[in-house]
Amino acid sequence: MTHPLIDSMKGRLVVSVQAYPGEPMRDPQTMARIAKAAEIGGAAAIRCQGLADISAIKGQVDVPVIGLWKEGHEGIYITPTLRHARACSLAGADIVAIDATRRPRPDGLTYAEVVEACHAEGILVMADCGSIEDARMAAEAGSDILSTTLAGYSGEREKTHGPDLELLREMVAEFDLPVICEGRVHTPADAKAAMEAGAWCVIVGTAITHPTSITGWFAEAVASAEVG
Numbered sequence: 277m278t279h280p281l282i283d284s285m286k287g288r289l290v291v292s293v294q295a296y297p298g299e300p301m302r303d304p305q306t307m308a309r310i311a312k313a314a315e316i317g318g319a320a321a322i323r324c325q326g327l328a329d330i331s332a333i334k335g336q337v338d339v340p341v342i343g344l345w346k347e348g349h350e351g352i353y354i355t356p357t358l359r360h361a362r363a364c365s366l367a368g369a370d371i372v373a374i375d376a377t378r379r380p381r382p383d384g385l386t387y388a389e390v391v392e393a394c395h396a397e398g399i400l401v402m403a404d405c406g407s408i409e410d411a412r413m414a415a416e417a418g419s420d421i422l423s424t425t426l427a428g429y430s431g432e433r434e435k436t437h438g439p440d441l442e443l444l445r446e447m448v449a450e451f452d453l454p455v456i457c458e459g460r461v462h463t464p465a466d467a468k469a470a471m472e473a474g475a476w477c478v479i480v481g482t483a484i485t486h487p488t489s490i491t492g493w494f495a496e497a498v499a500s501a502e503v504g
């Protein structure tokens with residue numbers, strides 16, 4: 277049986293609220309306000325990064341919080357160790373998102389060992405996968421949720437223009453587990469296509485919560501217009 281928290285996200289939109297180091301919105305209270313605004317707009321859950329953001333957001337929203345902790349940006353950086361996963365849970369995350377690629381992990385544990393330890397402590401695990409082989413490993417390890425988060429970022433899949441719907445379809449066909457579509461869902465049409473491809477739910481980050489990127493998309497379109 278699917279956990280009720282995971283069930284509550286079925287058929288819904290989840291919003292990822294993240295700012296990157298050095299950015300003007302990188303501040304837990306700002307992130308919490310954006311998360312609240314997303315909740316009011318209909319987000320079924322919030323995905324967020326870093327212990328301070330997780331606890332600030334958990335204190336503001338009623339919907340479930342998917343927490344992760346990024347350290348570095350090369351190799352395994354999304355909740356790279358069991359220690360990071362535990363800390364996310366203690367900070368208030370209802371579900372912890374963990375890099376589920378098959379690359380060596382900095383603490384020397386296997387992904388399966390991390391999941392086993394998380395489960396022993398009652399922590400639900402979302403597997404951020406970058407390929408079908410990752411998803412096989414993550415499903416075998418007992419992950420609660422699989423996702424396409426790292427498709428196009430771990431070197432195993434092309435970085436598609438929109439979401440990697442091909443990988444999503446493969447995952448949905450192969451596993452009897454909730455499969456989330458995350459990564460480069462940039463338009464409502466992308467989100468709808470992901471649901472029609474069988475996603476349990478869709479996670480949108482940049483296109484909703486990263487004004488610098490969104491401004492850049494518009495600025496580029498304006499500058500490239502052929503006028504006069």
Ligand SMILES: CC(=O)N[C@H](C=O)[C@@H](O)[C@H](O)[C@H](O)COP(=O)(O)O
Pocket residue numbers: 292294344354425426429458459460461479480481482483
């Ligand atoms: C690859 C990686 O590090 N992804 C991160 C995972 O938490 C975030 O930087 C993304 O914003 C998130 O996955 C949502 O995706 P998008 O922003 O494309 O809607």
